[in-house]
Amino acid sequence: MAIAIRTDIAYQQCIGQGCGARFSVEEPLFECPKCGDLLDARYDWSRAALPKHLKDFEAKWARQDDPLAFSGVWRFHELLPFAGREHIMTLGEGRTILQRADRVAAFAGLAPGRLFLQYEGLNPSGSFKDNGMTAAFSHARLAGATRAACASTGNTSASVALYSAVDGRVPAVVLVGSGKIAYGKLAQALDYGVRVIQVQGDFDACMKRVKEVARELKIYLMNSLNPFRLEGQKTIMYRILEGLRWEVPDWVVVPGGNLGNSSAFGKAFQELVETGLIQRPPRLAVINAAGADTLYRLVNEERIAWNGGRVDEGRIAAFYSQMDAENRRAKTLASAIEINRPVNLKKCLRALEWTGGLVEKVTDQEILDAKAQVGAGGFGCEPASAASVAGVKKLRAAGVIGRDERVVCVLTGHALKDPHATVAYHTKKEGELAEAYGDYGIRTAAHANRPIVVEDNLEKIIAAIQA
Ligand code: F0G
Secondary structure, three states: OOOOOOOOEEEEEEOOOOOOEEOOOOOOOOOOOOOOOOOEEEEHHHHHHOOOOOHHHHHHHHHHOHHHHOOOHHHHHHHHOOOHHHHHOOOOOOOEEEEEEEHHHHHHOOOOOOEEEEEEOOOOOOHHHHHHHHHHHHHHOOOOOOOOOEEEEOHHHHHHHHHHHHOOOOEEEEEEOOOOHHHHHHHHHHHHEEEEEOOOOOHHHHHHHHHHHHHHHOOOOOOOHHHHHHHHHHHHHHHHHHHOOOOOOOOOEEEEEEEEHHHHHHHHHHHHHOOOOOOOOOOEEEEEEOEHHHHHHHHOOOOOHHHHHHOOHHHHHHHHHHHHOOOOOOOOHHHHHHHOOOOHHHHHHHHHHHHEEEEEEOHHHHHHHHHHHHHOOOEEEHHHHHHHHHHHHHHHOOOOOOOOOEEEEEEEEOOHHHHHHHHHHHHHOOOHHHHHHHHHOOOOOOOOOOOOOOOOHHHHHHHHHHH
């Protein structure tokens, strides 16, 4: 496919009902300057250089000496044509695998061959964030940014730090809640040499502050409020289709935190339908941790919906006021999604409408049990990611997902994140486990792989191996 990318067809547009203001693609914005609502990256598809069929992207597989064809994000450049080749900053991200997972299918109650896991932990910094970061750093270059900032529970900071370190032109600062960042991720951010600010507060506090900092100091914001981050994350869905030989699954299941992924995934499918590259979208299922269930409550209890753009903002504001009045704070072992106020809420509601999607929630116990099953099948994932598998099990038990439907779970982050919970799950006796993690509702470890303690004695070691 020798197609010249057309970037003159890209622009930014406010999603606000009654606003819809448009802005040039070159402007570094993370909110609508007119009304403060979220922005989309948009394209005039009628003038785009699109392939006729998704299968045409396969031509890129033969051109891996080209960094843009090597990247699992930029080999779909035609579907995110906002930056020319000269601006693109890629680290070969997105070379991730869609794996058929029959063992996990059995655990979740699906027929063999019906469950697939999309391992985004295999990205350069260990999470799906790199899909978004290559796009955002490319846009930052395009927009002439000289500094970047983000708030993070861990993965975003590691990814920003990695891209910033390699790029060398866009130094970054990351805001993390003290005691609220996963240790390994903090290690990455420190090691990659970015400025780390530990704020005495939680993720929501950091998120609020980083927006203020970005406005005040005109620093380029790398969180998923940034519409170009989401453009990169769309490609996870293209790779799922690629892994299924361009067939659309019945369900795509994803953990919900700040709701960037679910927003991006909905947009990816809506655009593929709009451009005629697929006929129907899969249904999106977004899974909250029970201890961080803002989306679940808003959608299933408050009945908040996108409603063609007429979102009941008053009701959302009242919900948040009540949350503050009751001092209800997110608490889950799935540290990545321990978020009270998801910034992409409205876009996620839109994605749910576009895809006939739904929201479920799962307990930390369900998450850790599912995580152990995923790990036992290879690669593994962090707790937040396993919420997707726990969600499928629950939706399957309720009969919402059929036994023979084809389901893809997005495993957003690597197994080496949050190892304390994993090691405790596999090693602690039940009483000790409840003592250490009872606060999170963890009582049992039904799928524990217990290490066997033996004396330094060959016979006993052999006996333990042979037992
Ligand atoms: N899974 C992982 C591994 C994550 O790191 C995150 C978000 C999510 C899921 C939630 O994704 O926001 O698109 O709904 N982590 C952010 C961070 C908050 O700072 O690394 P979402």
